[in-house]
Amino acid sequence: MDANMINTFLKATLEIIHDVAHLSYKVQKIYRKNDEKGRGDVTGIIGLKGSGKGTVAVTFDQGTILYIVSKILDMDTKDIGEDIVIDTVGELANMITGRAVRILAEKGFDLVLTVPKVVHGPDHKVVHQASGPIIAIPYSSEQGNFTVEFSFNPDMKPELPQPDTKQTNIKPETDTPNHLSETSTTPSINKPSESKDSGNKVPANWGISELT
Numbered sequence: 001m002d003a004n005m006i007n008t009f010l011k012a013t014l015e016i017i018h019d020v021a022h023l024s025y026k027v028q029k030i031y032r033k034n035d036e037k038g039r040g041d042v043t044g045i046i047g048l049k050g051s052g053k054g055t056v057a058v059t060f061d062q063g064t065i066l067y068i069v070s071k072i073l074d075m076d077t078k079d080i081g082e083d084i085v086i087d088t089v090g091e092l093a094n095m096i097t098g099r100a101v102r103i104l105a106e107k108g109f110d111l112v113l114t115v116p117k118v119v120h121g122p123d124h125k126v127v128h129q130a131s132g133p134i135i136a137i138p139y140s141s142e143q144g145n146f147t148v149e150f151s152f153n154p155d156m157k158p159e160l161p162q163p164d165t166k167q168t169n170i171k172p173e174t175d176t177p178n179h180l181s182e183t184s185t186t187p188s189i190n191k192p193s194e195s196k197d198s199g200n201k202v203p204a205n206w207g208i209s210e211l212t
Helices: 003-021 062-073 083-105
Strands: 025-027 031-033 042-050 054-060 111-113 117-120 134-141 144-152
Touching: 003 025, 003 062, 003 083, 003 134, 003 144, 042 083, 054 062, 054 083, 062 083, 062 144, 083 111, 083 117
Parallel strands: none
Antiparallel strands: 025 134, 031 134, 042 054, 042 111, 042 117, 054 144, 134 144
């Protein structure tokens, strides 16, 4: 698995979760996942197609997502089965994946997001549609844990033309395709700032060498 791909999802998650919920957390050891068991209580799943077929999933412990909902919407909820919680999980998965897709677009990948699907329950499954390895990035916090997983087909490759940086008299194209923007489903969540430093740093020994 390309280390740049892992870093892309690390960066997107660190920015989104911190900016929308101001949640302090730590990145745990990254690993390859070999089963379909959800590592929490509720999961948002998004498919990707274009430069390569893939799937991204974001799984939250109950305590974590209820805390995030309370911070985002200024309201208390006690049941992860409530519509507002389900919608928030789908939106967070959408925002994290959308941010990662925008980063990957700068590297030449042309990917399109599908509509989020949310599953929940203590024994729920997280099914990836791609044939590549499943990479899991676990995070821990005082409110609970959450995990970001992703998998892509091995033949995924860049397709978009890259700017020629040697020719200073030619300006690179700056238009971003509409499908690469972070879209909002429900509920209404303010989009985070692209330039804000999350303050949550990745530890030096997070295990990427074991995955490459």
